[in-house]
Amino acid sequence: MKKLIYILAIALVFGCKNDTQTNGKLKVVTTTTMITDLVKNIGGDFIEVEGLMGSGVDPHLYKASEGDVTKLVNANIIFYNGLHLEGKLVEVFEKMERSNKTQVALGENLDKSQLIGSDYFASNYDPHVWFNIEFFKQFAKQVTKTLSEKDPKNAVNYIENEKNYLAKLSALESEVSSVINALPKEKRILVTAHDAFNYFGKNYDFEVVGLQGLSTATEAGVKDVRKLAEFIIENKIKAIFIESSVPKRTIEALVAAVKAKDHDVEIGGTLYSDALGNAGTLEGTYIGMFKYNVNTIVNALK
Template sequence: MKKILIIVLLSLVFTCKNTTESNGKPNVVTTTSMITDVVKNIGGDAINLQGLMGSGVDPHLYKASEGDVSKLANADLIFYNGLHLEGKLVEVFEKMESQNITTKAIAEVIDKNTLIGSDYFQSNYDPHIWFNVAYWKQAAEFVTSELSTLIPEQKVLFNTNLESYIAKLNALENELKTKIEELPQDKRILVTAHDAFNYFGKAFGFEVVGLQGLSTATEAGVQDVQKLAAFIIEKKIKAVFVESSVPKRTIEALQAAVTSKGHDVTIGGTLYSDALGNAGTIEGTYIGMFKYNVNTIVNALK
C-alpha cells in the first residue's frame, strides 16, 4: 500500500510541474511549521514560501494532499527536517531530485555524533532537533547558504537576515536559561505524551520521559501507563503535559492511573512539540513557541 501511494504521488508530481505562476520569485516549500518559520526569517520577500504543515499537524503521520503535491511539483527548493520525521514523504523527496527539484534535509547539517540515538526511526536518531537552539542556529545558517545558492543576487539580504535572526536566537537562549534557573534541579523532570523533548532535556538539564516513545505512531499500552504512574509517584512529580499535536487521552489516562493510587498530579498545560501554534500568534513562531513552552513547564513544576 505504501509503495502504491508513493507511485501515485510521484506521478502527480511529474505531471503537475510548472502549472502555477511564479511572479518571478523562486518557489520554496517547507514541511513542518518550525522549518517554515526559519526559512521565512531568512528568505523574507525574496521568495514565494509555502509550508505544508500548519498548527497542530503531526509530521510523523502526515500524508500529502493533492494541493500539497501541486506545491511540491512547482517547487524550486524544498526544505524538510530529515531523520525520517516526515516518514511518509521521505521517498518522494528522494525521487524528486531526478526531476531537478532540489530537496534539502535540515538535519544533514547537524553532526551525527552529537545526535540522540533512537530505535524508533529508520535513521536511528531522534529527529526532534529544533528543541536544541544551537542546532537551530545551524539550521538558519544552512538555509541561508542554500537560498544564496538558489538566488545569488540576494546573498547580502539573506546574510543580513541571518545575522539578525542569530541575535534573536542568542537572546532566546539566555532568556530560557534564566527562566529555568527558577526551577530546582530535582524538579526538572518533564513528563509528556511522547519523547519530543529529549534535545531540550539535554540542552537544559531536564530528565525527559515520554509516554508514547519518540514517534506518535507508537501506542502506549496499559503497562506503559502503570509504569510511568509509579515513576511519577516515586519522584513526587507535580505536573504532566499534553501536546498540541498529540491526542490528550493518553495523558489523561496517566493522570487517572496516578489518582487511582491515592496521589495527585495535575495536567500542567499544553506544550507545542511537533508543530508551532496558530499563524499570527506569538506561539506561531519558533521563538514564541519556545518561550511559551518553557514558561509553561517551569510555572507548573516549581
C-alpha cells in the same frame, strides 16, 4: 500512496517549471511549521513560501495529498527536517531526487556525533532537533546558503536576515537559561505525551520521560501507563504535560491512573512539540513557542 507516487511521476515529467516564478521570486515549500517560520525569517519578501503542515499537525503521521504533490512539483526548493521525522513523506522525497529540485533535509546535515541515538526509531537518531537552539542556528545557516546559491541577486538580503535572526536566537538562549535557572534541579523532571523533548532535556538538565516513544506512530499501552504512573508517584512529580499535536487522551489516562493510587498530579499545560501554535500568535513562531514552553514547564513544576 501508490496513486500519489504515480501522479508525482507524471507531474515531474510534464509539469516542471522554470527556476523562478513569473514575478521573479523563488518558490519554496517546507514541511513542519518550525521550518516554515525559519525560512520566512531568512527569505523575507524575496521568496514565496508554502508550508505543507499547519498548527497542531503531527509530522510523524502526516501523509501527502494531491495538493501537496502539486506544491512540491512547482517548488524550486524544498526544505524538510529529515531524520525520518516526516516518515510518510520519505517515498515522495526519494522519487523527487530524480528531478532537478533542490531538496534540503536540514537535520541530515547536523553532526551525527551530537545527535541523540535511538534503537527504537527508523533513523537511529531522535529527529526532534529543533529543541536544541544551536541546531536551529545551523538550520538557519543552511537555509541562507541554499537561498543565496539559488538566488544570488538577493544573497545580501538573505545574509542580513540571517544575521538578525541569529541574534534573536542568541537572545532566546539567554532568556531561556535565566528562566530555567529559577527551577531547582531536583524538580526538573518533564513528563509528556511522547519523547519530543530529549534535546531540551539534555541542554537544560531535565530528566525527560515520554508516555509514547520518539514517534507518535507507536501507541502507548496499559502497561506503559501503569509503569509511568509508578514513576510519577515515586518521584513526587506534581505536573505532567499534554502536547498540541498529540491526542490528550493518553495523558488523561495517566492522570487517572496516578490519582487512583492517591497521588495528586495535575496537567501542567499544553506544550508545543512537533508543531507551532496558530499563525499570528506568539506561539505561532519558533521563538515564541520556545518561550511559551519554558514558562509553562517552569511555572507548573516550581
